Amino acid sequence: MKRSINSLLNYTIKGTDGEIGKVEEFYFDDQTSTIRYMVVKTGGWLSEKKVLISPEVIQKLDCESKILSVNLTQEKIKNSPDIETDKPVSEQQEELIRGYYSWPGYYGKGMYGHMGLGMWGYPLVEVRKTEKEMIQRKMEKHTNDKPYLRSTQEVTGYDIHATDGDIGEVEDFIIDDVSWKIHFLIVETGNWFSGKRVIISPRWIKDVKWQEQTVTINHSKEGVKNSPEYDSSQPISDSYERSLNDYYEK
Incomplete structure (x- = not known):
């Protein structure tokens, strides 16, 4: 799960x-x-x-x-x-x-x-x-x-950069409790997208600067903004994960 x-x-x-x-x-x-x-x-x-x-x-x-x-x-x-x-x-x-x-x-x-x-x-x-x-x-x-x-506590709060600007900060991580693999980072967008939460896969990370506490992904701000909406009150279903992957990989 x-x-x-x-x-x-x-x-x-x-x-x-x-x-x-x-x-x-x-x-x-x-x-x-x-x-x-x-x-x-x-x-x-x-x-x-x-x-x-x-x-x-x-x-x-x-x-x-x-x-x-x-x-x-x-x-x-x-x-x-x-x-x-x-x-x-x-x-x-x-x-x-x-x-x-x-x-x-x-x-x-x-x-x-x-x-x-x-x-x-x-x-x-x-x-x-x-x-x-x-x-x-x-x-x-x-x-x-x-x-x-790396500590999840340390990376929480890192700035997330899209290819054309900032989109938010790392708030949490979604893991699989069988493989213990990190599937997604939960990003709090704050003022960027009116507080909307989005999730980012580690596969989309282009670069991490540990000293500067920044993560850069290989997608645009607009692309992230229009991604399938993440509802933190609901578990991540297989269908939602497929739709997210299809959206970013199209």
């Missing part, structure tokens, strides 16, 4: 032996537009430590109770590597996390990705092919690593 990222904030993360904490934000891969981790703020049992948990360990999503059940124990969370969640996560940091939890690494293709041009304007990197290569990379200092895991 497709749902907004904001609707999942403050969900309770429940481990196999008790409550772990609350969902605070998400990290996505800027090469494949896939949610890689939930940032979870632990409860008083762990002095409110922040940890990264992969959607791969989710066992059940209960929307009525707002609970995400995961296949992790409190002890495993307690001893997890410390990560600075207020900064983009580098490949080196992700290796530490995935190594600790014994989660398989994947970069550019495999579980969710594909080779080619990344959704957010980057060429995808090659997958590691051998355990020896992984060990070697861990030994390096990675002083020139480019962070590629």
Whole structure:
């Protein structure tokens, strides 16, 4: 099912032996537009430590109770590597996390990705092919690593530019809760289109300037303005998604 990222904030993360904490934000891969981790703020049992948990360990999503059940124990969370969640996560940091939890690494293709041009304007990197290569990379200092895991909280508020001017700001994200792929960005148009909300696919992104906090898409203001209207009170149906894709690809 497709749902907004904001609707999942403050969900309770429940481990196999008790409550772990609350969902605070998400990290996505800027090469494949896939949610890689939930940032979870632990409860008083762990002095409110922040940890990264992969959607791969989710066992059940209960929307009525707002609970995400995961296949992790409190002890495993307690001893997890410390990560600075207020900064983009580098490949080196992700290796530490995935190594600790014994989660398989994947970069550019495999579980969710594909080779080619990344959704957010980057060429995808090659997958590691051998355990020896992984060990070697861990030994390096990675002083020139480019962070590629981005916070949804950080990108919220980024300015969206069309080919001929501004159209609004990123307000939210629509994801698939099975693949955890970002399907759309929800854009608040404010004064540009009288407060109308529109949705933009990562496939239409031409360029992202992280330092300037801007996203440029390869469509005009008029084209976006006349796109099929988005109703935030209704789930995104397959028919609506088809009509949106048909509109932008005609």
